[in-house]
Amino acid sequence: MSDSFVWWKHGVIYQIYPRSFMDSSGDGIGDLQGVIDRLDYLEQLGIDAIWLSPIFPSPMADFGYDVSDYCDIHPLFGDLETFDRLLADAHARQIKIVLDYVPNHSSDQHPWFFESRASRDNPKADWYIWRDAKPDGGPPNNWLACFGGRAWEWDETRQQYYLHSFLKEQPDLNWQNPGVERAMLDVIRFWMDRGVDGLRMDVIFYIAKHPDLLDNPAKPSSLAGRAMGEYDTQEHIYDLNWPGVIQPLVSKIRRVLDQYEDRAAIGETYLMDPALLTPYYGEKLDGLHLPFNFTLLHQPWNAQAFRAAIQRYYDALPPGGWPTFVLGSHDEHRFATRYGPDNARAAIMLLLTLWGTPTLYYADELGMQDVPIPPGKEQDPHGLRVPGLGLGRDPERTPMQWDASPNAGFCPAGVEPWLPVSDDYQQVNVAAQAHDPTSTLNYTRALLRLRRDLPVLHGEGMFAFVDGLPGDVLAYTRARDGVRALVVLNYGAQDHTLDLSALGASAAVLINTTQDRAGSLDLAALSVRPHEGLLLRG
Numbered sequence: 001m002s003d004s005f006v007w008w009k010h011g012v013i014y015q016i017y018p019r020s021f022m023d024s025s026g027d028g029i030g031d032l033q034g035v036i037d038r039l040d041y042l043e044q045l046g047i048d049a050i051w052l053s054p055i056f057p058s059p060m061a062d063f064g065y066d067v068s069d070y071c072d073i074h075p076l077f078g079d080l081e082t083f084d085r086l087l088a089d090a091h092a093r094q095i096k097i098v099l100d101y102v103p104n105h106s107s108d109q110h111p112w113f114f115e116s117r118a119s120r121d122n123p124k125a126d127w128y129i130w131r132d133a134k135p136d137g138g139p140p141n142n143w144l145a146c147f148g149g150r151a152w153e154w155d156e157t158r159q160q161y162y163l164h165s166f167l168k169e170q171p172d173l174n175w176q177n178p179g180v181e182r183a184m185l186d187v188i189r190f191w192m193d194r195g196v197d198g199l200r201m202d203v204i205f206y207i208a209k210h211p212d213l214l215d216n217p218a219k220p221s222s223l224a225g226r227a228m229g230e231y232d233t234q235e236h237i238y239d240l241n242w243p244g245v246i247q248p249l250v251s252k253i254r255r256v257l258d259q260y261e262d263r264a265a266i267g268e269t270y271l272m273d274p275a276l277l278t279p280y281y282g283e284k285l286d287g288l289h290l291p292f293n294f295t296l297l298h299q300p301w302n303a304q305a306f307r308a309a310i311q312r313y314y315d316a317l318p319p320g321g322w323p324t325f326v327l328g329s330h331d332e333h334r335f336a337t338r339y340g341p342d343n344a345r346a347a348i349m350l351l352l353t354l355w356g357t358p359t360l361y362y363a364d365e366l367g368m369q370d371v372p373i374p375p376g377k378e379q380d381p382h383g384l385r386v387p388g389l390g391l392g393r394d395p396e397r398t399p400m401q402w403d404a405s406p407n408a409g410f411c412p413a414g415v416e417p418w419l420p421v422s423d424d425y426q427q428v429n430v431a432a433q434a435h436d437p438t439s440t441l442n443y444t445r446a447l448l449r450l451r452r453d454l455p456v457l458h459g460e461g462m463f464a465f466v467d468g469l470p471g472d473v474l475a476y477t478r479a480r481d482g483v484r485a486l487v488v489l490n491y492g493a494q495d496h497t498l499d500l501s502a503l504g505a506s507a508a509v510l511i512n513t514t515q516d517r518a519g520s521l522d523l524a525a526l527s528v529r530p531h532e533g534l535l536l537r538g
C-alpha cells in the first residue's frame with residue numbers, strides 16, 4: 001500500500017473501553033467475545049479501526065492501565081485464542097485492531113516488579129526508578145502523583161523509594177535501563193507478530209523524565225489547585241516530556257513497528273501546547289504517526305475558541321506531520337455533556353470533517369451523555385483518591401446501550417453491570433436509533449459514509465477557514481482535485497443568514513445535523529439554524 005493511502009491517515013479510529021462495550025459471559029463486565037459479537041454493528045457504522053483500552057492481565061487498580069503481564073489477555077476479557085479470533089474477524093471486515101501499550105508503568109504485581117523490589121542487587125534492581133530517601137527520610141524529590149499524593153512510595157525491603165507517576169500500584173519503568181527497553185520492544189514484537197495493526201501508547205510523554213530527577217518548580221498560586229487539585233500546584237517540567245529523552249525512545253519503538261507492514265504508532269500525548277507535539281513526530285517523521293491532539297478537549301463550546309485552537313494546531317504541525325483530533329475518551333466527560341446535547345451532532349460533524357484522523361469514543365455516535373454515578377458505586381481510583389473535585393471518570397465509562405431490554409442489552413437481566421446503565425437507555429440505544437432515520441446514530445453513519453466516499457473529506461487536500469462570519473459560526477472549506485466541501489457550524493442558539501457568495505452562487509447539501517435539508521442552497525443568503533451543522537459540496 002502506498003504511503004499516500006495508509007489507513008491511519010484516511011480512516012476513523014473507534015475507541016472501545018472493553019469493560020463497557022458488550023458482556024458475552026454474563027458477569028457484568030464487557031469482554032472480547034462481546035466485541036466479536038458486535039463487529040457487524042461496527043462494520044455498519046463505518047469505522048476503520050478499533051482501539052481497545054487495555055485487555056491484559058491486571059489487578060485492575062486502574063482498570064487495566066496497571067499491567068501484570070504484557071503478553072496475555074485478562075481472563076475477564078477472554079484469552080489469546082479469543083483475541084486471535086477478534087483480530088481475524090475484524091480483518092475480514094477490513095477493520096484494523098489497535099492495542100493499548102502501557103510503557104510508562106507496569107502493575108506492582110508484575111513479576112518484573114516483584115524481582116526488582118526484592119533487593120538492591122538483583123538483575124532487575126534497576127528496572128524501576130528507585131532512589132534513597134533524603135537525609136531527613138523524605139522522598140528524593142517533590143514530584144507528585146497524577147492520581148493524588150506524592151509520586152514516591154517507600155519500600156521496606158529495599159529501604160528505598162520507588163517512583164509512581166500514577167497510583168502506587170503502577171510503578172514507573174526505567175526506560176534508561178537497556179533490559180527494560182529490550183523487554184518492552186519485545187512486547188511490541190509479540191503483538192505485531194500476532195497481526196495487531198497498531199499501538200496507542202499510554203502516557204508516552206511520561207517515559208521522558210529529567211535524568212537527574214530535579215524538583216519541579218511551583219506553579220504561580222493564581223493557577224494552583226485549578227483542575228486536578230494538588231497535582232496542579234507544580235509545573236510538570238522535569239517529571240515528564242523532558243526534551244532530548246523522548247525522541248530517541250520513540251524512534252526505537254517506531255523502528256520495531258516499521259519492521260512490519262502498515263502498522264501505526266499512535267501516542268497519548270496529553271500536552272495542551274501543540275508545539276510540544278512536534279518532537280513526537282520525530283525529526284525525520286521517524287517517530288509517532290499520530291501523536292494524539294487533545295487541544296480541542298478543554299475548549300469551551302465557542303466557535304472562536306475552536307477556530308483559534310485548530311489554527312494553532314495546524315500551524316504547529318511539522319512538515320509532513322499528519323493531524324489527528326480527539327473530542328472524547330475514557331478519561332474525559334462525554335462531549336454531549338460538556339458541550340450540551342444540542343451541540344453533540346455539530347461536534348460529530350466537526351470531528352469527522354476536519355483535516356486529520358479522528359478518534360470517536362464508543363457511544364458518542366448515540367449522543368450518549370455522562371451518567372451520574374450514585375454514591376457507593378464509584379469505581380475510578382482517580383475520583384476515589386482525589387475526592388470532591390469531580391475527577392472520577394466513571395460517568396463516561398458506563399455500559400454501551402444496545403437496546404431497551406434490562407441492562408440495555410449490555411449484560412443479562414439480573415446481573416449487575418460493573419457501572420450503572422444510564423436511566424435514558426430505553427430511548428437512547430442502538431436498536432431504537434437504528435430504526436429512526438433522524439437519529440444521531442443514523443446521522444453519524446451517514447457522515448462516516450460520506451467521509452469514506454469523498455476523498456476531499458478523508459484525504460490531504462486544502463483546509464481554509466471562512467472569514468467574516470458572526471462570532472458563533474465556524475466555517476471551513478476543504479478542497480481536493482477540483483472538489484470542494486464546505487462545513488458551516490452554528491455554535492450558538494440564534495439563527496443566522498450568511499453571505500458566503502464569495503465561495504460561489506450555490507452549494508449542494510450533503511448532510512445537515514437534523515437530516516432535513518437537501519438540494520442546492522443559495523450561498524448569498526445561507527440560513528443556518530441554532531446548533532446546526534451543514535456539510536455542503538460546491
Ligand code: NOJ
Pocket residue numbers: 062065102166202203268330331
Ligand atoms: C492514561 C490513560 O488514558 C488513563 O486512563 C490511565 O489512568 C493513565 N494513563 C495511567 O495509565
